[in-house]
Amino acid sequence: MTTRKERNFNYILLNLASFVLILFFFIWFSVDYYRNWGVELETYLKSFSESLSYPAWTYDNRVIEQLVKVMVKKKDITFVSVYDDKGNKIITSTKEFSPNLFDQIFGTKHFTKTYNLNYADTFVGKVTFGYVDREPREFLQVIGLVLASLYMVIFLLISNLKKNQRLAAMVKELNDMNSELELAFNELEEAQNKVINSEKMAALGKLMVNIAHDVNTPAGIIYSSLTEQQNRLNSVREKFQSDELSEKDFLDCLNTITQLTEIMLRNSRRITELVQSLKRVAMNEMTQTYSEVSIKSLVDDVLNALHPKLRKTKVEIVTEISDDLVVRTMPGAIAQILMNLIDNAIVHAFEYDNPGKINIKFEKIKNKNEKEYLVLVFSDNGKGMEPEVQKRAFEPFYTTEPNTGTGLGLSIVYNLVVEILGGEIELESAVGKGTTFKIRIPVDK
Structure with missing residues (x-):
């Protein structure tokens, strides 16, 4: 005692x-x-x-x-x-x-x-x-x-x-x-x-840099074409002033200028498409409001904005979206979800350099009570996830790549789907067999 x-x-x-x-x-x-x-x-x-x-x-x-x-x-x-x-x-x-x-x-x-x-x-x-x-x-x-x-x-x-x-x-x-x-x-x-929020702004900044890099190529082609066009015109002018211009020289000049003009128009349209896609994606990112949106156009804008990053990989993206799929939702949230899922797949499923395929499918369904939902099935044939990784995939700051990742990508996706859009998200994955995300979001009427 x-x-x-x-x-x-x-x-x-x-x-x-x-x-x-x-x-x-x-x-x-x-x-x-x-x-x-x-x-x-x-x-x-x-x-x-x-x-x-x-x-x-x-x-x-x-x-x-x-x-x-x-x-x-x-x-x-x-x-x-x-x-x-x-x-x-x-x-x-x-x-x-x-x-x-x-x-x-x-x-x-x-x-x-x-x-x-x-x-x-x-x-x-x-x-x-x-x-x-x-x-x-x-x-x-x-x-x-x-x-x-x-x-x-x-x-x-x-x-x-x-x-x-x-x-x-x-x-x-x-x-x-x-x-x-x-x-x-x-x-x-x-x-x-x-x-x-800081991570989202940083991602948008990276997106702008990638688009700027991708604009360089068509801009360089346009510059080279203009330079060649100017040289040809100067040559024709000199021959004309010295009475040495032949009909053949004139016709060759016209053909060359026509070809160069077509090249410049084609590359100008490419620049316009890139800038418009970035503008729409950026505006959607900054405004979290509901509006009528064409899902196919929204996905095309996102893929165009991500093109500079995607073209550096061996990943093929296949979409299955009806042309007439129009719903009332938050386009900015949908775009952010899609961008984060694609980025997550590139980094973790394919580890940047490995070839693979990503399938993106959108459809609208109704439940027994006639309530409409927008359903996204996002799947890849990458390396898949271990069971322990699946359990913690949506945790903030959890990452399997601590040297390159912040661990916020899927956490942001979960927050947007569940907290912002009031939807549900399911994760299915098996090692060596890829990963599938099934997202169901109620459609606002």
């Missing part, structure tokens, strides 16, 4: 062990969270820098100014400065940052990062970002308060083992802890939504 002194000693040891464990967890969690925050922010800054390369190359200051204004609105960013290839400042956008009492107590730091802007292996300038780490420090402060509250509850629980009459006080402390945990959870959820 233990004495009162031994029991008190055991209580002290238990309290000390609890304190050490919670302190260790807080230190580990703080270091890991701060590092991940830095990695995610740097990834976002790099992605945004890539989106500035083409405007900097073309000296399109209006586009640069618009992109910089969007970037400086991010909570952690304090300023963005863009320079040309000669070091001359093109634009600077600054957001006022005034250190408050929190910053002074917890040592909020100010950082700068500079990235070179390269387009087509050519240095076209650089961009400098200024940012602070107030947000992760605020978040870790909340976690620290929660863990401190947790330790206090444990301390009270151990103390109440000696005095049962203080049980009511312990319950009250537990209720207080639950309230603080709920508050922390809400803040975590809000932070996750911000990261998801």
